[in-house]
Structure formats: C-alpha cells, structure tokens
Amino acid sequence: MEGIRTVSATAPVESVASAHGVGGKFKAFKSLVLLEHSVFALPFAYIAALTAMYRATRSVHWLQLLLITLAMIGARTFAMAVNRIIDREFDARNPRTAGRELVTGVLTVRTAWIGAVLALGLFLGSAAALNTLALALAPVAVIPLVVYPYGKRFTDVPHALLALAQAVGPTGAWIAVTGRWSWDAVVLGLAVGIWIGGFDLIFALQDIDTDRAQGLGSVPARWGVRTALIGARASHAVTTALFVWFGLLTGAGVFWWLGLVVVAGAFVYEHSLLHPDDLSRLNRAFFTVNGFVGIALFCFALLDLVTRGLRG
Incomplete structure (x- = not known):
C-alpha cells in the first residue's frame, strides 16, 4: 500500500526447534x-x-457458569487450532505470521491436531453436562468454526463467516442456562458477531498486500482500505443498535445504558485512530480498544443485574 503508513508486518521468527515435554508443548x-x-x-x-x-x-448458578466457560474456551481453542493448521502454508508466506509455531516447527501439526481434538472434546463434554439442547446444537456450532478458515479461499467477505461463528457464543450460553431457544439471545449474538466481524475488517488491513499476492479474499484486498474502514464503522454502528435492542428486550436498567454510552465512546475513539492514509495506530485500535469493549460492557451489565436483584 504505497503512501500509506502501516504497522510493521514483520513478526519475529521463532526458533525452529520443536517444543519438548508436555509443558513445552502446552506452552507452544x-x-x-x-x-x-x-x-x-x-x-x-x-x-x-x-x-x-x-x-x-x-441467582447465579456457578456450576453452569463454569461449564459455559469451559465450553467457550474449548470451542475457541478448537477453532483457532484448526485455523492455524489449515492456514499454515499461507502463514509461511506472510511476514506477519511467519513466526507462528506451525510454520517454524516449534509445534508439530500432529500435536496441534491433538490439542484441537482435546479442545473439541472439552466443548462437547461441557455441552453434554449442561443440557440436552446444548449438546444437540453443539455440532451445529462447530460447522462455522471449521468453514471460516477456508472462507478467504472462495469469498471476499470471510469476515461474515467469522461473524456467524462468533454469534453462536451468547446464544449458546443462554441455551446452556435455560435449555430453551431465545430470540433475545440471538439479538445479543448478532451484536457480538457483527462487532467481531467489524474489527476483523480492521485486522485484515495488515495483510492486504500478502492476501492480494496469494490470491486470498478479504474486503481490504478486494475493495481497498477506505471501503474496509467504512465497513468497520457501519458494523459497529449496527452493533450499538443491537445492544440497544437487547437492552430493551430484557428490560435492562440504568447501568446497562451507561455501559452502552461507554462502549459507543470506545467505538468512536477506535475509528478516530484509523485513516485510509495512516494505519500506524492499528494495533491500539484493534487490540486495546476491542479488548476494553467486552470487559467494560460485561462489568456494567453485571452491575446492572446485581442492582436489579441478581444474587450470588
């Protein structure tokens, strides 16, 4: 991207020595x-x-909350491991990702598959321990997790597949508690999915040149930086609207609405950091701000529920 200031695309290359021992393999x-x-x-x-x-x-049901935590960690770990395995050849040709463990040989593909299968087992086992509907829908939730890594091979909008995969989390958590489908939870799931799909548009800006060189699809690679930033802003505007809708559906109190003001401010700040001709603050926009959004809204939501009578 000639004339555009960007973050460095070069990642430090790890040692090619394989991780030894259970502890070393786990760390890798x-x-x-x-x-x-x-x-x-x-x-x-x-x-x-x-x-x-x-x-x-x-009342808070702590065992359910623990099982939901294990299920979420299991599903996400499985998805990330499969993504890294499937993309390892493309990662090797991308300076930003050339230091990843499967590229350098720090971790073997066999070990990564073992980790992925164990994570999948954790996800399915946790779902089974929650309720019948959670277990029945768990395999359906796995499908977009596996399809997403292939998305950039056949579409210019793989971010939409990521959004679908991420939307499953809140919906599944609600089902885990109640054993029933909830459209209120679907609204929250869509908000989360569109939010993550939106900041994935920002993340993809780092790989615009290598994606084009390797024939991989993404909104930045296909339509350019400006379009990707506009898409991210639109996504986060829709996210905010869906958070408002979820609050209305669930009768949220004052602290939820205060949390939304904070989140909306964070979105405005995030997008103020980025300009089509200057992406030098991309890491701050992507990692710092979006990490803050999830934690901040959870804290406000929890405070809201506690003040309205949720007991531990």
Whole structure:
C-alpha cells in the first residue's frame, strides 16, 4: 500500500526447534491459539448466561457458569487450532505470521491436531453436562468454526463467516442456562458477531498486500482500505443498535445504558485512530480498544443485574 503508513508486518521468527515435554508443548500450543484473546467473546457469553439466570431464578448458578466457560474456551481453542493448521502454508508466506509455531516447527501439526481434538472434546463434554439442547446444537456450532478458515479461499467477505461463528457464543450460553431457544439471545449474538466481524475488517488491513499476492479474499484486498474502514464503522454502528435492542428486550436498567454510552465512546475513539492514509495506530485500535469493549460492557451489565436483584 504505497503512501500509506502501516504497522510493521514483520513478526519475529521463532526458533525452529520443536517444543519438548508436555509443558513445552502446552506452552507452544497456548501461544498458537492465543488463549488470552478469549477476552473478546467470553464476556458476552457471561452477559447472556447471567441475564438468563436473572430471569429464571435471580441467582447465579456457578456450576453452569463454569461449564459455559469451559465450553467457550474449548470451542475457541478448537477453532483457532484448526485455523492455524489449515492456514499454515499461507502463514509461511506472510511476514506477519511467519513466526507462528506451525510454520517454524516449534509445534508439530500432529500435536496441534491433538490439542484441537482435546479442545473439541472439552466443548462437547461441557455441552453434554449442561443440557440436552446444548449438546444437540453443539455440532451445529462447530460447522462455522471449521468453514471460516477456508472462507478467504472462495469469498471476499470471510469476515461474515467469522461473524456467524462468533454469534453462536451468547446464544449458546443462554441455551446452556435455560435449555430453551431465545430470540433475545440471538439479538445479543448478532451484536457480538457483527462487532467481531467489524474489527476483523480492521485486522485484515495488515495483510492486504500478502492476501492480494496469494490470491486470498478479504474486503481490504478486494475493495481497498477506505471501503474496509467504512465497513468497520457501519458494523459497529449496527452493533450499538443491537445492544440497544437487547437492552430493551430484557428490560435492562440504568447501568446497562451507561455501559452502552461507554462502549459507543470506545467505538468512536477506535475509528478516530484509523485513516485510509495512516494505519500506524492499528494495533491500539484493534487490540486495546476491542479488548476494553467486552470487559467494560460485561462489568456494567453485571452491575446492572446485581442492582436489579441478581444474587450470588
């Protein structure tokens, strides 16, 4: 992208020595799947679960919350591991991702598959321990997780597939608590999915040149930086509207609405950091702001539920 200031696309290359021992392999696998990025989706699963608990009994059911946590971590870990396995050849040709563990040989593909299968088992086992409907729908939730890594091979909007995969979390968390389908939870799920799809448009700006060189599809690679930024702003405007809708559907109190003001301000700040001719603050916009959004809204939602009578 000539004339555009960007973040550095070069990632440090790891040692090619394989990880040894169970501890070394676990550490390498944890790095591979970026376990800490669960902060983006997990708070919204908690919002859905706690709202469902408030409606049902006004009490927190800690075992359910633990099983939901394990299910979310299992599903996300499985998705990330499969993504890395499927994309490893493309990652090797991308300076930003050339240091990933499967590219450098720090972790073997076999070990990554073992980790992925164990994570899938954790997800399905947790769903089974929750209720029958959660278990029945769990395989359906896995489908977009597997399809997404292939999306950029056959579409210019793989971000939409990511949005679909992420929308499942809050909906599933609500089902985990109640054992019933809820359209209120679907609204929250759509908000989360569109939010993550929107900031994936921002994230994809880092790979615009390598995606084009490798024939991979994305909105930035197909239509350019300006269109991607407009799409991200529109996505986050829709996200905010859906959060408002969810609050209305669930009779949210004052702290939820205060939280939405904070989140809306964070979105405005995020997009003020980015300009088609200057992407030098992309990392701050992507990681810092979006990590804050999930945690902040969860804290306000929890405070709202507690002040309205949710008991521990």
